[in-house]
Amino acid sequence: MIEVIHAGLYTSIQDVGRYGYRNLGVPLSGVMDRQSAEYANEILGNDKNKALIEFTLQGPTLKFTLSTEICCTGATFQLLLNKSAVPMNKAITVKPGDVLSIATTKEGMRGYLAVRGGIQTKQIMGSRSFYQGITTDHILKKGMKIPLHSHVENRAAATYATPPKPFTTNAVEVYVGPEFHRLTTNVQQALLAKSFKISPQSNRMAYVLESTASLAAAEIVTGPVQTGTVQLTPSGTLVVLMRDAQTTGGYSRVLQLTERAISQLSQKRGGEMVRFELLEL
Amino acid sequence: MRAPAIHRVTPRCLLLKWKSAHLTEVSEDIRTYSDWLRANFSSELLEVTPAYTELAIYLNAESHAEPIQKALETFSLDAPQNNSNKIVSRKITIPVCYEGEFASDIERVAKFNQLSIQQVIKLHSEATYTVAFIGFLPGFPYVTGLPDALHTPRLSSPRPRITAGSVGIGGNQTGVYPQDSPGGWNIIGRTPIPLFNPLATSPALLQAGDTLCFQPIDRSKFDDLTVSVRKGTFDSKIDVHD
Numbered sequence: 001m002i003e004v005i006h007a008g009l010y011t012s013i014q015d016v017g018r019y020g021y022r023n024l025g026v027p028l029s030g031v032m033d034r035q036s037a038e039y040a041n042e043i044l045g046n047d048k049n050k051a052l053i054e055f056t057l058q059g060p061t062l063k064f065t066l067s068t069e070i071c072c073t074g075a076t077f078q079l080l081l082n083k084s085a086v087p088m089n090k091a092i093t094v095k096p097g098d099v100l101s102i103a104t105t106k107e108g109m110r111g112y113l114a115v116r117g118g119i120q121t122k123q124i125m126g127s128r129s130f131y132q133g134i135t136t137d138h139i140l141k142k143g144m145k146i147p148l149h150s151h152v153e154n155r156a157a158a159t160y161a162t163p164p165k166p167f168t169t170n171a172v173e174v175y176v177g178p179e180f181h182r183l184t185t186n187v188q189q190a191l192l193a194k195s196f197k198i199s200p201q202s203n204r205m206a207y208v209l210e211s212t213a214s215l216a217a218a219e220i221v222t223g224p225v226q227t228g229t230v231q232l233t234p235s236g237t238l239v240v241l242m243r244d245a246q247t248t249g250g251y252s253r254v255l256q257l258t259e260r261a262i263s264q265l266s267q268k269r270g271g272e273m274v275r276f277e278l279l280e281l
Numbered sequence: 282m283r284a285p286a287i288h289r290v291t292p293r294c295l296l297l298k299w300k301s302a303h304l305t306e307v308s309e310d311i312r313t314y315s316d317w318l319r320a321n322f323s324s325e326l327l328e329v330t331p332a333y334t335e336l337a338i339y340l341n342a343e344s345h346a347e348p349i350q351k352a353l354e355t356f357s358l359d360a361p362q363n364n365s366n367k368i369v370s371r372k373i374t375i376p377v378c379y380e381g382e383f384a385s386d387i388e389r390v391a392k393f394n395q396l397s398i399q400q401v402i403k404l405h406s407e408a409t410y411t412v413a414f415i416g417f418l419p420g421f422p423y424v425t426g427l428p429d430a431l432h433t434p435r436l437s438s439p440r441p442r443i444t445a446g447s448v449g450i451g452g453n454q455t456g457v458y459p460q461d462s463p464g465g466w467n468i469i470g471r472t473p474i475p476l477f478n479p480l481a482t483s484p485a486l487l488q489a490g491d492t493l494c495f496q497p498i499d500r501s502k503f504d505d506l507t508v509s510v511r512k513g514t515f516d517s518k519i520d521v522h523d
Contacts, residue, residue, distance in 0.1 A: 221304065
């Protein structure tokens with residue numbers, strides 16, 4: 001078991017998401033940065049869809065009540081195990097009573113803590129991903145106890161997982177969205193040429209981009225939207241839908257992020273700039 | 282049956298779009314395509330998600346949109362003009378208390394449409410609605426069939442918290458909030474019946490294609506139903522017919 005000593009700023013349990021219920025209006029949820037989460041599981045020899053702990057800007061403090069292996073990936077957080085520094089991106093052995101403190105990160109947004117065998121909270125509608133209205137809790141709280149596999153088998157010497165390509169650029173890869181061709185040529189060009197500042201109100205549901213350009217698009221008859229859909233509102237706000245996004249929406253869908261671009265954007269903070277780079281399908 | 286335009290959105294997502302003057306015109310076609318896709322591509326599909334005039338097709342990581350796009354083009358050409366598949370439809374009656382604290386905006390709706398409150402309740406509860414699709418929130422039905430006489434603009438600024446079960450009117454739409462959420466619709470009543478339960482075998486009470494009716498109940502009936510919902514003895518009235 002893991003006991004939550006401090007919850008951190010915004011910490012939740014996530015797996016790859018809750019699939020098969022979008023026709024009931026249920027968001028996918030799941031890890032924001034899929035690339036980092038899969039890497040953490042891979043280092044521990046877990047299936048890549050195992051549930052893990054996702055934390056944001058300020059990590060949690062966690063106490064382990066059993067022996068297991070853990071691994072932290074994602075943004076470069078400072079980690080202390082019983083007050084001694086331990087590295088990110090490596091398997092770490094923990095024993096009963098050990099306390100892991102995950103501090104802050106100077107760059108990036110989100111980190112992941114994977115545990116051998118995965119977090120064992122109850123699956124609801126096929127997933128352990130926290131989401132308000134589906135799971136009992138939507139964030140970790142002080143005093144919570146998180147179930148783990150009590151018996152972890154020995155495993156063969158670690159296979160060295162390949163580190164994912166770091167997100168070094170501000171260019172976010174996109175396809176054209178269903179309403180892109182309805183935009184005026186000026187708006188199309190501005191969307192693909194300008195850089196946009198990420199608003200601090202961005203969260204797991206959506207990243208909001210502040211645009212200085214005079215962009216706008218008409219509302220549409222409500223249609224399906226997905227993670228990575230870039231909506232343009234009549235007042236000129238760009239909204240990039242993220243993992244907890246609704247399943248349908250009424251704003252013009254002007255661009256669509258690639259899967260890798262969604263992970264990349266989820267590591268960017270309010271105030272950072274991004275620009276869109278168009279890919280051909 | 283009408284054939285949709287097929288758009289490839291990503292390597293693993295197709296969007297079917299129907300041209301339609303009215304929101305209700307193509308809902309049967311969308312259901313025919315959904316059923317056909319589920320029957321023929323179950324190993325490629327993550328899921329399909331309908332809306333008023335569109336159907337999104339989401340594929341799993343091992344699949345690619347191209348062969349399914351080709352198959353869809355052929356299906357569109359070969360599809361029978363009259364849909365021969367019998368579509369099973371369900372009729373669901375939702376009890377609504379249109380009184381007091383549950384109906385904070387019913388007066389606004391009445392005034393805007395120059396009706397009495399009793400006329401608003403009569404019009405809203407005597408109409409027959411169709412669930413076009415579920416979206417926005419888990420279990421939130423997008424419903425067609427609101428009488429013109431009840432169309433009322435949304436509130437100028439949304440309320441931060443609408444209680445689960447609230448029945449509202451927003452523009453030409455009506456619906457029920459399945460959980461507490463912010464919202465900008467005019468609230469005219471509340472149902473004690475849960476629309477969404479993540480622990481149930483069928484988590485959502487409503488599904489696309491359902492016929493929906495609202496039945497007025499008074500406050501004491503609302504309280505009785507609330508108790509039977511809590512005890513687990515309440516059973517929603519669902520009529521299934523071909």
